Amino acid sequence: MIEILVALAVVTLALVVSLMAVSNATKVSRATRQRLEATKYGEKVLEILRRERDADQETFFGLSTCGLCGPFGSNQEYACQLTCVFSASEVEATVVISWDNSGTTSNVSLATVLAKYKL
Secondary structure, three states: OHHHHHHHHHHHHHHHHHHHHHHHHHHHHHHHHHHHHHHHHHHHHHHHHHHHHHHOHHHHHOOOOOOOOOOEOOOOOEEEEEEEEEOOOEEEEEEEEEEEEOOEEEEEEEEEEEEOOOO
């Protein structure tokens, strides 16, 4: 009888450890997926800025703000903040994508410099 109880305890312990490992792997996978999606959305915002610059440089470099970026994701779980610093020949653009990660706020920040060019 004692042997059965010890074997049952060992099996239970192995199952608990396995469940904890799977739970941790799921959390890490979710965090990685969220960071990847946030990076994708940030790159999309910066690409839109590049297209605006390429469409009409004179108008683009004459602006004082770089516009807005809205929420992203199927449930709009990713918030976006876009800031730009304009000069006569370049714009320093920074986009921050943030989201709620189980009660804490996580974010990804991407930056680029958009320069005036001549073809």
